[in-house]
Amino acid sequence: MNMLTKEFTIGAEIKSLVRDLFPICRSLTGNGVRETLRIISETLPLNLVEIPSGTKVFDWEIPNEWNIEDAYIKNSKGVRIVDFKKNNLHVVGYSTPIDKRMPLAELEKNLHSIAEQPDAIPYVTSYYNKNWGFCLTHNDREKLQEDDYHVVIKSTLEPGSLTYAETFIPGESDQEILLSSYVCHPSMANNELSGPSVLAYIGKWLLEKKRRYSYRIILIPETIGSITYISKNFEQLKKNTIAGFNLSCIGDERHYSNIETRYGETLSDRVVKNLFKYDFKNNTTYSFLERGSDERQFCSPGVDLPIVGLCRSKYNTYPEYHTSLDNLDLVTAAGLSGGYQLVKESITSIEKNYTYKVNNLCEPQLGKRGLYPNISQKGHYGTVNAMMNFLAYADGTNDLISISDRIGVPMHELFPIVQKMYDNGLISTIETC
Amino acid sequence: MNMLTKEFTIGAEIKSLVRDLFPICRSLTGNGVRETLRIISETLPLNLVEIPSGTKVFDWEIPNEWNIEDAYIKNSKGVRIVDFKKNNLHVVGYSTPIDKRMPLAELEKNLHSIAEQPDAIPYVTSYYNKNWGFCLTHNDREKLQEDDYHVVIKSTLEPGSLTYAETFIPGESDQEILLSSYVCHPSMANNELSGPSVLAYIGKWLLEKKRRYSYRIILIPETIGSITYISKNFEQLKKNTIAGFNLSCIGDERHYSNIETRYGETLSDRVVKNLFKYDFKNNTTYSFLERGSDERQFCSPGVDLPIVGLCRSKYNTYPEYHTSLDNLDLVTAAGLSGGYQLVKESITSIEKNYTYKVNNLCEPQLGKRGLYPNISQKGHYGTVNAMMNFLAYADGTNDLISISDRIGVPMHELFPIVQKMYDNGLISTIETC
Amino acid sequence: MNMLTKEFTIGAEIKSLVRDLFPICRSLTGNGVRETLRIISETLPLNLVEIPSGTKVFDWEIPNEWNIEDAYIKNSKGVRIVDFKKNNLHVVGYSTPIDKRMPLAELEKNLHSIAEQPDAIPYVTSYYNKNWGFCLTHNDREKLQEDDYHVVIKSTLEPGSLTYAETFIPGESDQEILLSSYVCHPSMANNELSGPSVLAYIGKWLLEKKRRYSYRIILIPETIGSITYISKNFEQLKKNTIAGFNLSCIGDERHYSNIETRYGETLSDRVVKNLFKYDFKNNTTYSFLERGSDERQFCSPGVDLPIVGLCRSKYNTYPEYHTSLDNLDLVTAAGLSGGYQLVKESITSIEKNYTYKVNNLCEPQLGKRGLYPNISQKGHYGTVNAMMNFLAYADGTNDLISISDRIGVPMHELFPIVQKMYDNGLISTIETC
Incomplete structure (x- = not known):
């Protein structure tokens, strides 16, 4: 794979x-x-x-622990016009139980919608203040007419x-x-x-x-x-x-x-x-x-x-x-x-983040370890830059993140380089944190 | 008022x-x-x-103490063409007394004006070098003609x-x-x-x-x-x-x-x-x-x-x-x-600058103290931002100026917030300086 | 002069x-x-x-120590087409000795030139890998034809x-x-x-x-x-x-x-x-x-x-x-x-870099030492700015480089000013480093 x-x-x-x-x-x-x-x-x-x-x-x-079984608003024809079973966002989180008939004006006080996002049901909670409420799209809310609404929330809010x-x-x-x-x-x-x-x-x-x-x-x-x-x-x-x-x-x-x-x-x-x-x-x-x-x-x-x-x-x-x-x-x-x-x-x-310290003074001779191109010519230095720059800052004060930040080489590119330096005995680690 | x-x-x-x-x-x-x-x-x-x-x-x-009673330059007709009584800037501060007749050429050596501001009398002093002089507008200076001028400064410069x-x-x-x-x-x-x-x-x-x-x-x-x-x-x-x-x-x-x-x-x-x-x-x-x-x-x-x-x-x-x-x-x-x-x-x-430290670990529950809106809904957080951000940096290392600088809220807006936090026992002060 | x-x-x-x-x-x-x-x-x-x-x-x-006496590539007509005596860059530094005839294809493996700079002989070395080679302009290299080349490097690479x-x-x-x-x-x-x-x-x-x-x-x-x-x-x-x-x-x-x-x-x-x-x-x-x-x-x-x-x-x-x-x-x-x-x-x-410290509290009176213009008038302050600014930061924590950086005056302009201050007993030095 x-x-x-x-x-x-x-x-x-x-x-x-x-x-x-x-x-x-x-x-x-x-x-x-x-x-x-x-x-x-x-x-x-x-x-x-x-x-x-x-x-x-x-x-x-x-x-208290809150659990809910069902919740809806029925119109006078008995149609569930807002139904928790269809989307649990319809009920304000931690709503107290209710089973009551009321006119639109009273219902409106406990409705939530977003005028700017008329197709969205908002997510509303009332954890630390006893309250109940329903959330619906603004489009649906605008369709509500004067009626005798039956509001039911079958919730429990009890020690648990x-x-x-x-x-x-x-x-x-x-x-x-x-x-x-x-x-x-x-x-x-x-x-x-x-x-x-x-x-x-x-x-x-x-x-x-x-x-x-x-x-x-x-x-x-x-x-x-x-x-x-x-x-x-x-x-x-x-x-x-x-x-x-x-x-x-x-x-x-x-x-x-x-x-x-x-x-x-x-x-x-x-x-x-x-x-x-x-x-x-x-x-x-x-x-x-x-x-x-x-x-x-x-x-x-x-x-x-x-x-x-x-x-x-x-x-x-x-x-x-x-x-x-x-x-x-x-x-x-x-x-x-x-x-x-x-x-x-x-x-x-x-x-993989350690603080490294070189084991030798002055640059190591990479050539004898097969880590450096043996012919020196203009333009050929680029390939070992990351290696040399890592070693230049492996002075016991910088962790690998710092070195990566400083020398402009991503951590994941440094990991194999560091491993190679370590395997060749060129660096030691000092535990970070 | x-x-x-x-x-x-x-x-x-x-x-x-x-x-x-x-x-x-x-x-x-x-x-x-x-x-x-x-x-x-x-x-x-x-x-x-x-x-x-x-x-x-x-x-x-x-x-020495310097006092001055009068000073003027009179032309040969006896007209005061420069007069300390009209503007005390006419006399160089700490001018020594003088009562002498002189031609224009000699007078010129002790006159001060500003060519670039021809309507302004410059302010000139000579505190630590005994000297006398008059200041006048450049316009007035340019009108001076050859004459026998009478220069008088009735000043005293004596121990005092x-x-x-x-x-x-x-x-x-x-x-x-x-x-x-x-x-x-x-x-x-x-x-x-x-x-x-x-x-x-x-x-x-x-x-x-x-x-x-x-x-x-x-x-x-x-x-x-x-x-x-x-x-x-x-x-x-x-x-x-x-x-x-x-x-x-x-x-x-x-x-x-x-x-x-x-x-x-x-x-x-x-x-x-x-x-x-x-x-x-x-x-x-x-x-x-x-x-x-x-x-x-x-x-x-x-x-x-x-x-x-x-x-x-x-x-x-x-x-x-x-x-x-x-x-x-x-x-x-x-x-x-x-x-x-x-x-x-x-x-x-x-x-009003103190270093504050919160009295509790984790955020305090503002709701139970009436300091937080009890219904949580998208967009409603803005109003308590200053309060929460103040508390976030009330860690005993920042004075109120630092907090104001950091959280982007002016000191005078923080004063009532801080008072409210303090009255609710949420913060303590550490005396600054 | x-x-x-x-x-x-x-x-x-x-x-x-x-x-x-x-x-x-x-x-x-x-x-x-x-x-x-x-x-x-x-x-x-x-x-x-x-x-x-x-x-x-x-x-x-x-x-090992490397010395070289001569080096060239001769074509089959005996003409030196590359000659160390004309330019010592023609030989790769630390080239091992060679005296061998070879066809172009073999020779090419040990030639160096720069296609982008066709008139330049490149400088190439092989210090830590035994090798030999010749460098030439790309123009000359392009002229090389199939031939029987005689390659000679009279060098020694021996303990020394x-x-x-x-x-x-x-x-x-x-x-x-x-x-x-x-x-x-x-x-x-x-x-x-x-x-x-x-x-x-x-x-x-x-x-x-x-x-x-x-x-x-x-x-x-x-x-x-x-x-x-x-x-x-x-x-x-x-x-x-x-x-x-x-x-x-x-x-x-x-x-x-x-x-x-x-x-x-x-x-x-x-x-x-x-x-x-x-x-x-x-x-x-x-x-x-x-x-x-x-x-x-x-x-x-x-x-x-x-x-x-x-x-x-x-x-x-x-x-x-x-x-x-x-x-x-x-x-x-x-x-x-x-x-x-x-x-x-x-x-x-x-x-000339020392850390300086003023000898007096408050500004010194430069006037009585002849270091300040005795008449004070608008616009006359500029001339002593460098002097006063040097003194303002001569507080025993800044060396002259720091002061120069901070006050915007080059070191060489400060040298005579500092000398004058020193000669007038206004400052003392604290040895740096």
Whole structure:
């Protein structure tokens, strides 16, 4: 199987997982999350953790568990004009139960639509304020006439638990790389089935490879989930985490993006910016001021984990975001494959990132090792430039990312060169981090 | 009284003081300085200090005191063709007495005019070299014909003293902010009645407000005055001064300017550049290489007080500078009000500048405190951005100026946000400086 | 003799030395190097050092000594169609001896020419791989027809020694400036007779002047010579070298260039960039990534001597480079004079570079010392700006190069100002480095 075929295959496999997960109604808590994690665990074994409602996590508290069976608005003729069974975005997330008749004017107070995107059902939640509501396309909303509407939401909002999953994949070192994505969004494909689906396959790949570092993969509800996870694992995370990535909206074909840590200078920042310099060229680096996903918590003052956000088109920047248009057309096998490659290359670059030091003073004689053209003539120097420039900065103060940045040669081009130098006894490594 | 009216009123009040001071003939020393300080002390109480002629101050020596009663050039018909009583700029500052008849050729050696500004009387001094001279418009000079001129200067240059004023306004902290301007220029309005007049009203405002820091306001003759003041108060100034501003040419309407300290990185530099970024937008920052007023002494090597120069149009950059055209038309109520606001905002920003640290790990739950919209929908995040971004950088290493610079929100917009965060127990302060 | 005449004269003298050295066939080793150094020592006394073949120097080994008596290709009519006696570039450097008849097809394998420069004989060497070859113009090569060619190279490649020269010129301080160039190229004028020729005259100038620092001048074969020299003198070089320059291609009229050290921040880097800012304005600064001469060894990790490469047109950037077109037309008296001035000014600037500190607090009174115009009038300040700005940054943290960079005044304009300040007791020096 050649590289291109393999890349296509992995994209198609991830897309298939996205497709399987798409119909499930997820929220911060509830059975939709559990079903989602169960399906993912068929690809990547996961440990499910349940945190009871009411548990304090830093400044927050685990909310009641929300489950929903059915929801609709019937007109006076008994026709379901808005139906949760057709699209779970129709119900505001965490809606309290209701069974009531009301005129249009009263109903309107609890309806949500987007005038500028009249064909899109918006995604709306009300996690921390008891409320109910329905979302619909603006076109459908405009058709509503005065009538006696029957509004039904068969939901429960009761003490239960918040569910998340984690898996720990040990490596040679105790030092860890944290990989995170979230499972709290209902039927939207990029935000957010792309993240957990790509992560499942990254986990599968990690399990099969030799690992220098250990990996901690978590699938959590956004915000409350990361706060909960950090709260429960703070010391461990602070002690061992040397890098990490939060995956979100990583399945469309348009673009590559990263969201920097607070000061943009961690190992994770550096490796992604290096990859963006040479590869994944259609990209944007967003500062922490543009954050919006769980990097908000991972990078908050005092937590300060070196976690960078990775996206294809960043959340909140593409028109389909948080609407029913974020669907299985937007997220493609090619798009998911690109997202997967970005994560994989970031990890590979960190795994192969060492600080090197030359073993000799002055340039080594490459010729006697067969590493240099033996005839010297004008114009013949280009071929060994990368090798010589790598050695010039292998002074024990620069890691490979720095050298790559400085000498203008991508990491993946340096890997075989470095290996050759190492095998020839020309350089030694100093463990980074 | 609304804000606009108040601003206009303060400008008009300052202009009135400028008008009262304008006719007085000031110089480095002498009764003109004393009369000027007496009038200012009706607005802001001042302590007058007299330093005897001959006193050594660092590399300098207090010069003799200069006073002048009258001066003129009469033609052979007995007409005063140049008359000190009409404009005190007609006499070179520190002119020695003379009473002598002479032909035009001899007179010409001691005349000063500006060919490029034929309507302007130039401002000329000869402080440290015994000399006499007259200044006149180039137009008038060109009309002079061969004649027997009678030249009279009734001045005295004798041991006396150098006069300056200071006032100390204590605050909660011993740490001081130094405010300085100078009173050695005769009848010119921007350079320099604008500075001491604005400073009088700043002092008045400071006396009426709650003060975190202490304030030291000085009104001195330029150069020799600041050298004298530093020489007499060196240890005190070095120990307590955390910021300060030297005011000059702060009454026209054209522009805002600051002159950086030697390396441009003190608290005073930072606060002014922050204000220039968001407000007072028609501005120029001049490096220390463009200095010309008492920042030359305050920032000299080893003195190194954190004093920034504040101007509207910087001295030496506007055409009326150091001529009779720098008059009561150039300096306006609106111009003075703008200068006053710049100084007031600079002080306010320093008073409210603390280094903050969040009290919790991870983002706080703003919703339960009524600080966050409870319904989450696409597009609704903008309103709390400043709040969240402030918290993101409240990590104990950034003061409010740094945070404002970084997150793109003016200080005055942050003040109420910070207060709200503080009142809700979300942040603590670490005293700066 | 005025300055211009003197400059022309020095250029003509250097050109004369280049002309004398031009015909000699030099290589890494051999009698051509010895003869070259003997001729140079008539201008600058030199100590010759011989290092036996087989000696280990870091990762390298001194090669056998190569000497050549004659070489040619004769056609079947006995005509020398390629003749070493006409141009020593015709033979590949370090060619092994041969005396053999062969057809064109076999001969072609050992011929070198440049299709894009059909009139140029290329310069080719094969130092570390036993081989033989001839170089010729592409035009001549295209004329070759099928024939029975007689190929003769009367060379020897036998144990002997590598020859280099050094001279040590002591100064008041043990701290040294290293000056290096190389003598391993056959008949080419810019690369590389310009370097050793300019250096000979720099050495002569140094011998005649008062010297703050000591100077170590070395003339070596490139690469193996610098590796050898560093290997033999490592501790001494590391202990005392505060700056230095490697001269190469310093005799054409087109341009000035420097090649930075690895991080571009040493004293040598700073002084050259300062000179390039104000003088020698037609210049390019190349990063260490563009290196190619002995700065490769001097600046290698762990060696890290502060040696900057100085060129007129940098090697490998001008069309005549490493061909017979790099001849006595390319290198001119004016070009050599410019190269000489660049080295001389770099040295002068380092010799006069001190860190200064003012002796007084606040500005000194320049007037009483006759250093300031005594009449103060608008526009009269310009003349003392450089003086005042120098004093403003003479705070004990900036050396003169830094001050020159910062205040926008060339070093050579500052020298007399600094001297005046020093003579007036206004400043003290703190020894740099």
